[in-house]
Amino acid sequence: MRISPAAAGLLKERDSGTLCKHVRDIKTLWPPRCVEALCLLFTRHGDTALWLQRSEPMKFEKGRGVIARYRDFLPISDKGPVISLGEGDTPLIHCPELSKRIGRGCDVFVKNEGVNPTGSFKDRGMTVAVSKAIERCAHVLICASTGNTSASAAAYAAKAGISCAVILPAGKIASGKLLQAFAYGAKIIAVEANFDDALRIVRELGERGDFVIVNSINPDRIAGQKTAAFEIADEIGDAPDFHVLPVGNAGNITAYWAGYRGYHSQGRSRTLPVMLGFQAAGAAPIFHNRIIEQPETIASAIRIGNPASWKQARAAIGESRGAVDVVTDEEILAAQMWLARHEGIFVEPASAAAIAGLFKCCDENKAVYSFRKIPEGSRIVCTVTGHGLKDPDVIMERMRELKPVAANLDAVRRAIEL
Numbered sequence: 223m224r225i226s227p228a229a230a231g232l233l234k235e236r237d238s239g240t241l242c243k244h245v246r247d248i249k250t251l252w253p254p255r256c257v258e259a260l261c262l263l264f265t266r267h268g269d270t271a272l273w274l275q276r277s278e279p280m281k282f283e284k285g286r287g288v289i290a291r292y293r294d295f296l297p298i299s300d301k302g303p304v305i306s307l308g309e310g311d312t313p314l315i316h317c318p319e320l321s322k323r324i325g326r327g328c329d330v331f332v333k334n335e336g337v338n339p340t341g342s343f344k345d346r347g348m349t350v351a352v353s354k355a356i357e358r359c360a361h362v363l364i365c366a367s368t369g370n371t372s373a374s375a376a377a378y379a380a381k382a383g384i385s386c387a388v389i390l391p392a393g394k395i396a397s398g399k400l401l402q403a404f405a406y407g408a409k410i411i412a413v414e415a416n417f418d419d420a421l422r423i424v425r426e427l428g429e430r431g432d433f434v435i436v437n438s439i440n441p442d443r444i445a446g447q448k449t450a451a452f453e454i455a456d457e458i459g460d461a462p463d464f465h466v467l468p469v470g471n472a473g474n475i476t477a478y479w480a481g482y483r484g485y486h487s488q489g490r491s492r493t494l495p496v497m498l499g500f501q502a503a504g505a506a507p508i509f510h511n512r513i514i515e516q517p518e519t520i521a522s523a524i525r526i527g528n529p530a531s532w533k534q535a536r537a538a539i540g541e542s543r544g545a546v547d548v549v550t551d552e553e554i555l556a557a558q559m560w561l562a563r564h565e566g567i568f569v570e571p572a573s574a575a576a577i578a579g580l581f582k583c584c585d586e587n588k589a590v591y592s593f594r595k596i597p598e599g600s601r602i603v604c605t606v607t608g609h610g611l612k613d614p615d616v617i618m619e620r621m622r623e624l625k626p627v628a629a630n631l632d633a634v635r636r637a638i639e640l
């Protein structure tokens with residue numbers, strides 16, 4: 223197609239160029255567009271349609287995801303493949319109502335990991351673990367899971383175009399998480415066992431070399447999860463004074479502490495936080511310092527009796543002069559509701575263990591670590607690890623049955639009861 227001098231004169235200089243190599247026959251496309259690369263600019267002059275290549279091809283946003291942001295801190299080379307769903311960069315929400323409960327002019331922030339692509343913090347580690355697996359030409363991922371790891375592994379395997387097998391304790395997975403693994407196309411195997419047995423099986427299968435394990439025993443998972451600590455330090459300008467989080471297999475507390483330490487040693491932050499981990503009372507091996515053979519709690523994500531990163535969690539708590547403590551199921555459920563209704567953040571029960579823990583720290587008589595005498599104006603970050611919609615059954619049980627009312631104003635006003 224020829225561009226007339228008159229038409230060319232109407233175009234800005236930066237737009238002048240050659241025909242797009244992707245489109246050979248302009249008559250076949252109307253309205254005009256380049257379906258392959260979206261790199262065309264269209265303009266019209268009289269009856270003449272002009273297809274011009276932009277001097278700069280249209281750029282797609284490639285910068286999202288924890289690898290894009292923190293590659294220098296991760297075991298990913300410049301040329302390594304990146305499998306990302308845009309994870310990370312989660313909101314650090316200032317919570318006035320929570321801050322009031324603590325008092326002493328403290329500021330409480332919630333790091334809401336439930337807004338990651340599959341609804342939990344696992345995505346931060348999974349993008350790194352799966353990218354590395356692809357670099358090593360892996361074909362099948364495998365993991366044991368209390369639910370969230372399986373959802374995340376399945377999603378990233380789908381994105382990478384490889385298979386994923388998830389080994390789950392039968393009947394012990396929150397329905398939303400199971401649905402996710404199914405929807406993303408994972409091979410789901412339910413075993414008559416708890417999580418700890420499932421992980422033992424996965425370790426043995428991994429040793430045979432047919433599978434890449436993407437549980438947090440894979441160091442790439444921990445490396446990726448460190449990025450949450452980087453984000454917090456970047457956002458508040460330093461590490462917080464206290465970091466509160468739930469503990470199950472103990473990979474996350476290990477990752478946060480490694481992240482804070484890494485940033486500190488590179489001069490990116492001046493301080494280190496006190497790490498406070500909370501386990502469910504019926505599944506608290508680190509707190510009791512013994513394996514729990516039959517762990518039980520409503521918070522299925524942390525129903526773990528023999529954590530893989532036990533030693534590392536102890537080190538994080540010891541080195542940071544922190545503590546591990548327990549919260550009951552009742553305290554967890556109350557905290558879940560409180561957070562939803564006072565701060566508008568709906569989390570799954572395991573995540574609410576962090577909030578229940580925060581409340582416990584306000585009670586001098588009950589807490590292993592009391593907030594009664596912490597420095598005024600302390601900054602406290604609580605990580606909430608997974609979205610509330612993942613475990614709808616827990617809430618459903620507490621919801622009153624909805625009874626329909628007549629479709630008139632009086633009946634509806636009476637039902638509103640305000």
Ligand SMILES: Cc1ncc(COP(=O)(O)O)c(C=O)c1O
Nearest residue numbers: 370470471472473474523607608
């Ligand atoms: C929602 C949620 N919170 C907390 C945890 C505990 O994390 P970790 O096992 O790394 O201690 C998990 C682990 O599965 C989880 O899914």
